[in-house]
Amino acid sequence: MIALLLLIGVQGQYLAINGACQKTEYLYKYQDLQFCLTCQKGCKSCCDPQLCNECEDRYRFNSTTSTCIRCPVNCEVCEPDGLFSKCSKCEKGYLKQDDGSCKKCGDNCESCSIADYCSQCSDAFYIEKGICKDCPYGCKSCTQVEEQLFVCDTCIDRYYLVGEQCIKCPTGCLTCDDDFTCTSCEEAYVLKENKLCEFCTPNCKKCSENKCVDCQKGYILTADNQCLGCPDINCISCQLEDITKCTQCETKFYLLNSTCIPCDVNCKQCDSPGRCVECKPGYFIKNGVCMANKIEKCNTQNETTCLKCENGNYIKNGICSECIPNCLSCSGKDQCDQCATAYFFNGFSCQGCGTGCERCVDSNICLKCTYGFYISKGICERCIDGVCQCSIKETMIQNQAHTIIVFILSLLIVS
Numbered sequence: 001m002i003a004l005l006l007l008i009g010v011q012g013q014y015l016a017i018n019g020a021c022q023k024t025e026y027l028y029k030y031q032d033l034q035f036c037l038t039c040q041k042g043c044k045s046c047c048d049p050q051l052c053n054e055c056e057d058r059y060r061f062n063s064t065t066s067t068c069i070r071c072p073v074n075c076e077v078c079e080p081d082g083l084f085s086k087c088s089k090c091e092k093g094y095l096k097q098d099d100g101s102c103k104k105c106g107d108n109c110e111s112c113s114i115a116d117y118c119s120q121c122s123d124a125f126y127i128e129k130g131i132c133k134d135c136p137y138g139c140k141s142c143t144q145v146e147e148q149l150f151v152c153d154t155c156i157d158r159y160y161l162v163g164e165q166c167i168k169c170p171t172g173c174l175t176c177d178d179d180f181t182c183t184s185c186e187e188a189y190v191l192k193e194n195k196l197c198e199f200c201t202p203n204c205k206k207c208s209e210n211k212c213v214d215c216q217k218g219y220i221l222t223a224d225n226q227c228l229g230c231p232d233i234n235c236i237s238c239q240l241e242d243i244t245k246c247t248q249c250e251t252k253f254y255l256l257n258s259t260c261i262p263c264d265v266n267c268k269q270c271d272s273p274g275r276c277v278e279c280k281p282g283y284f285i286k287n288g289v290c291m292a293n294k295i296e297k298c299n300t301q302n303e304t305t306c307l308k309c310e311n312g313n314y315i316k317n318g319i320c321s322e323c324i325p326n327c328l329s330c331s332g333k334d335q336c337d338q339c340a341t342a343y344f345f346n347g348f349s350c351q352g353c354g355t356g357c358e359r360c361v362d363s364n365i366c367l368k369c370t371y372g373f374y375i376s377k378g379i380c381e382r383c384i385d386g387v388c389q390c391s392i393k394e395t396m397i398q399n400q401a402h403t404i405i406v407f408i409l410s411l412l413i414v415s
Contacts, residue, residue: 041285041302042068060085070307073315074102097331104329104337107359107367108132124156133367138166148375172197203227234260266290295319326350356380 039045042059043052055061055068060078062069071078074094075087086100094102095112105112109132111120117130123140125132135142138159139152151164159166160176169176172189173196176182181195187206189197200207204227206214215227217236220243222228230238234253235246245258253260254270263270267290269278279290281299293299297313297320298306305318313320314330323330327350329338339350344360353360356373357380360366365378373380 040067042070072101073308074104101331103331106130106132107338126150131361131365131367136166138168147377170196172199201226203229232260264290266292297322324349354380356382 040050040052042056044054044056046052051066052061052068053066058071058076058078059068060071060080061067062080069085071085072087074091075085075089076091077089078085078087078100080086081100087096087102088100090096090102092110093105095105095114097103106116106118108122108125109118109120110122112118112130118127118132119130121127121132124135126135126142126144127133128144136150136152138155139150140154140156142150142152144150152161152166155161155166157174158169160169160178161167162178167178170180170182172185173182174184174186182191182197183195185191185197185207188199188204190200190207190210192198200210201212203216203219204212204214205216206212211225212221212227213225215221218233219227219229220238220240222240228240228243230236230243230246232238232244232246234250235248236250237246237248239245239247239258246255246260247258249255249260251269252263252267254263254272255261256273261273264274264276266280266283267276267278268280270276275288276285276290277288279285282293283290284293284301284303285291286303293301293306295301295306295318297310298308299310300306300308306315306320309315309320311328312323314323314332316332321333324334324336326340326343327336327338327345328340330336334348336345336350339345342353342358342360343350344353344362345351346362351363353366354363356369357366358370359368366375366380369375369380372383374383375381
């Protein structure tokens with residue numbers, strides 16, 4: 001009788017295989033019967049719908065109630081703080097504050113000692129006075145030799161070092177030599193005798209010894225190492241014996257009788273009819289159903305409290321309040337962690353960077369100009385007519401009668 005109920009899809013119940021639950025998130029085996037029920041959100045394993053044993057990442061365990069409580073935003077590990085939580089370890093690129101919150105380091109910064117002074121930049125950026133600035137394109141690391149002049153030290157994948165510049169490798173190359181020949185290929189390519197990389201077979205994801213061993217999603221690997229497409233466009237993987245039978249569906253679809261069926265319209269991911277496990281922004285889960293948020297400007301909430309606000313808003317007492325104008329992300333009133341493009345935080349408001357500047361420290365120090373402008377002494381100057389992107393170096397030549405300024409232009413026409 002139990003098996004019959006399960007096969008017709010009783011809400012919240014899932015078949016167990018060999019006495020264990022299927023590999024679906026948040027499931028546990030119920031009272032030794034051959035079906036599984038859903039754990040609470042944030043719970044990695046449980047022995048009862050209300051009693052959690054272990055929490056997911058970015059949740060902390062409440063030993064009093066045996067439940068999992070979400071850590072503050074941008075926090076990896078947190079600890080109790082009265083009725084709430086405070087962060088003990090922030091995500092990379094964020095700095096722990098005295099109040100237990102996490103404040104964003106500067107743009108492209110992986111580690112900082114104070115929020116506005118970077119100690120380690122992301123790849124392709126270098127530090128100048130605590131600020132991360134762009135290396136030339138293709139560089140993994142670079143050195144500034146004089147104002148607005150840089151040399152590459154190492155290159156990112158698919159680029160190779162020629163002198164002091166990084167040049168793009170041929171198509172399909174992961175690494176290459178300075179004579180423009182490939183030394184290793186991307187996973188879907190094989191290295192040929194001419195030292196160039198070519199596809200081993202169409203729609204292949206990974207090759208080994210000149211044969212395809214894994215296909216792109218929506219394709220199945222045949223016995224002769226070819227990739228055969230599944231007929232259902234919403235199917236990620238299908239059976240080789242019968243490609244009309246799907247084994248795994250795209251997000252927003254669930255598998256029923258080897259066919260991909262759409263989730264409910266407001267559901268982002270579901271695992272059975274009428275059972276949503278993740279809702280679209282603006283909705284929250286209640287008994288497996290996506291309900292519209294009741295809290296204004298809230299992206300993610302539970303039944304009573306907002307967990308994540310829309311961009312330009314911050315959480316206070318479970319509700320969303322607006323950040324200052326032109327601020328994308330803030331942690332409180334009159335604070336801004338990230339201003340909109342072409343704005344910077346001056347301590348009180350998000351102020352415009354200036355004409356032609358896309359990213360800046362303040363109105364006098366631009367880090368990146370928009371197309372059609374170049375940086376000169378921290379300010380964006382307009383390129384000559386017809387040029388989309390340029391760099392400039394001034395060389396002074398003294399003459400008896402007057403000073404001639406010779407501009408050596410290095411032009412990159414952006415197609």
